[in-house]
Amino acid sequence: MIxxxxxxxxxxxxxxxxxxxxxxxxxxxxxxxxxxRMVSRVSLKPAWIDCIVFWSKNPAPMIGELDQLGDYKYYFxxxxxxxxxxxxxxxxxxxxxxxxxxTLSDKIGKERVIWRYDPIFINEExxxxxxxxxFARIAFELKDYTDRCTLEFIDCYSHIRxxxxxxxxxxxxxxxxEDVVSAFQEIASEFAIKLNTCAxxxxxGYLGVSEDACISQSLIExxxxxxxxxxxxxxxxxxCNCIESLDIGMYDSCLNGCxxxxxxxxxxxxxxxxxxxxxxxSPLLIGSVSDEDIIKDRNVRSFRIEQSSLF
Numbered sequence: 001m002i003x004x005x006x007x008x009x010x011x012x013x014x015x016x017x018x019x020x021x022x023x024x025x026x027x028x029x030x031x032x033x034x035x036x037r038m039v040s041r042v043s044l045k046p047a048w049i050d051c052i053v054f055w056s057k058n059p060a061p062m063i064g065e066l067d068q069l070g071d072y073k074y075y076f077x078x079x080x081x082x083x084x085x086x087x088x089x090x091x092x093x094x095x096x097x098x099x100x101x102x103t104l105s106d107k108i109g110k111e112r113v114i115w116r117y118d119p120i121f122i123n124e125e126x127x128x129x130x131x132x133x134x135f136a137r138i139a140f141e142l143k144d145y146t147d148r149c150t151l152e153f154i155d156c157y158s159h160i161r162x163x164x165x166x167x168x169x170x171x172x173x174x175x176x177x178e179d180v181v182s183a184f185q186e187i188a189s190e191f192a193i194k195l196n197t198c199a200x201x202x203x204x205g206y207l208g209v210s211e212d213a214c215i216s217q218s219l220i221e222x223x224x225x226x227x228x229x230x231x232x233x234x235x236x237x238x239x240c241n242c243i244e245s246l247d248i249g250m251y252d253s254c255l256n257g258c259x260x261x262x263x264x265x266x267x268x269x270x271x272x273x274x275x276x277x278x279x280x281x282s283p284l285l286i287g288s289v290s291d292e293d294i295i296k297d298r299n300v301r302s303f304r305i306e307q308s309s310l311f
Contacts, residue, residue, distance in 0.1 A: 011054065058092060199236070
């Protein structure tokens with residue numbers, strides 16, 4: 001099983017103590033996002049977990065505790081964008097986050113820290129030329145600290161349209177995407193960073209950019225040292241290439257305050273109040289178990305392909 005921690009919230013930034021408590025307890029409770037009273041009990045025993053994929057914009061609180069992962073295999077999707085605090089409201093400065101990225105890479109190896117430049121959008125302040133310059137500056141800083149970068153472009157979810165209107169944020173047309181990606185590919189090649197996309201509708205292969213996956217079978221096999229058998233994740237967007245995983249986060253709990261966030265549908269004050277319900281000792285990320293909850297064990301198994309002996 002692949003554990004996603006998490007597309008729904010920034011566990012390394014805000015909930016790392018809770019996460020390590022869950023590992024020690026050997027399980028986590030995950031509510032169904034569409035029916036929160038239906039709760040899955042998920043085993044976190046190392047025998048069943050092939051890999052953990054962390055998603056974060058600021059994993060600093062977790063870095064000093066990573067030795068607790070022991071025999072668990074894992075890697076990080078580290079989003080590093082050049083937007084200001086009017087867009088990514090609660091993040092440290094880009095300079096500080098670059099230091100955090102380098103510290104993490106030095107600790108676990110650059111092949112396990114994936115740089116995400118995501119999402120890409122434009123407005124009066126963040127123009128095409130801005131993105132080209134910013135990408136080049138960040139790539140130069142990270143050239144010895146990662147070997148791949150994933151690009152994604154903003155999706156116009158209905159609940160972020162008010163924020164898009166407020167900041168005059170626009171998605172990119174096909175021709176503009178091709179122009180941006182072509183420039184990014186030239187920069188990335190200079191610094192030996194492999195550029196890829198996931199969940200992008202446009203085929204950019206002719207520019208030398210691969211259609212890869214954030215939760216990538218090939219990368220997980222490289223990290224674990226064994227082959228796995230996993231299906232494409234049917235619960236993701238149509239053009240997403242990720243393999244199946246189990247997400248242990250909860251929506252409306254990320255405190256980074258990014259205006260483009262698809263995982264937070266409520267106003268920031270409500271999200272902050274959700275965060276106040278967090279208990280590091282609870283099996284649930286937010287809140288505690290109630291008598292009304294229906295808890296069922298989730299079927300968890302390793303995706304490892306057992307090799308037959310040749311002798």
